[in-house]
Amino acid sequence: MECVLGISCNDFVILASDMTNAHSILVNKQDEDKMFKLSDRLLMAVTGESGDTTQFAEYIEKNIQLYKMRNGYELSPPAAANFTRRNLADSLRSRSPYMVNFLLAGYSERTGPELYWMDYLASMIKTPFATHGYGGMFSIAIMDRYYRPDLTEEEAYDILKKCVAEIQKRLIINLPNFQVKVLDKNGIRALNVIKSQNLTA
């Protein structure tokens, strides 16, 4: 039902997430923001159980801010990713595990841009491009075909547009809007929402 896509290149990481919020057969809204800004250089796009997503994402976000207050500097992307994974793993064998899948994008001077894929079983991989959801199954093949590490922002945005076009053509569930955000050395920026009308043009 929900879908998030991510591509990491030499200078930036770009994340796209669908904007549909639905409960069973009813669509609540088509403009939901599923991306959480954990810090100036960390962005997380979350899917999964409604409620768990916000709860988990906000908990991680506040803990990352606490680290910044305590130590005077921010957690690096690998450290933040491992911290997040550790929290997910600890909750997995507790009374009520978090049912969330997400992509974590980070940028640091030392490591450059990075993309981490994590699922509800607390498995984590660092990868150049990744997806979650049924829509992701169509998209990963498109990314395989067109990905290069030296893509420009426009080229990466185009690949995402191709992915969204395929999702909207082949996925039985209607996902008309995809929000896109890019993270680079200047921070987090929102790009144009990919809407179904814009694609047919």
Added chain:
Amino acid sequence: MGSARYDRAITVFSPDGHLFQVEYAQEAVKKGSTAVGVRGKNLVILGVEKKSVAKLQEERTVRKICLLDDHVVMAFAGLTADARILINRARIECQSHKLTVEDPVTLEYITRYIAGLKQRYTQSNGRRPFGISCLLAGFDFDGTPHLYQTDPSGTYHEWKANATGRNAKTVREFLEKNYNLEEMEDEEKVIKLAIRALLEVVQSGSKNLELAIMRRGQPMKMLEVDEIEKHVAAVEKEKEEEAEKKKQKK
């Protein structure tokens, strides 16, 4: 003295109604290096006396002024180790508050939290009170500036300007004489007032001062050594001019 029997266990009142451990904690505060806070209209400033370091010791730039959250800064006088614990708890509370209600803490809330923590330690068995007095400064999210002081007993009050630690009385008297509400609109005057107040009791001038400035909507700024020197020089000049005027009047 009857106090000899009533000052061991913290939870015991003396016959004349004193909690001696709390009063001794306040004495510990009076031994700590001076901290001063001034609230202006658009900026709040905290200044501390930096103790001079031994020759072989690495000088750490920030020790006594700590950021609790993006908009709250704290200075203290007393036992540094006790302060570390309180600061840690306060930082956690700032984030926890944002997690539960999505809003940053107000100065009053976090002061009340810290004061509540201190009070709990004056009423439980086997624990001694925190030996520090805190000055909390910052802007609420509605833009109003605040300066609060807490003390080891767990009471807190809001102030326009205050000092704590060694010679706090002298500094407070100076502030009472020279605090002028209209002048506090001017940033320069606020900074100068804080520096002048500290210089009343700090011996060797700009090397031993540390100042943190909090402006509405902006992150905390620690003044650089050369900036402090500039202000100290200006303050010294003003003092000389005032002394001259007094001499001429005579």
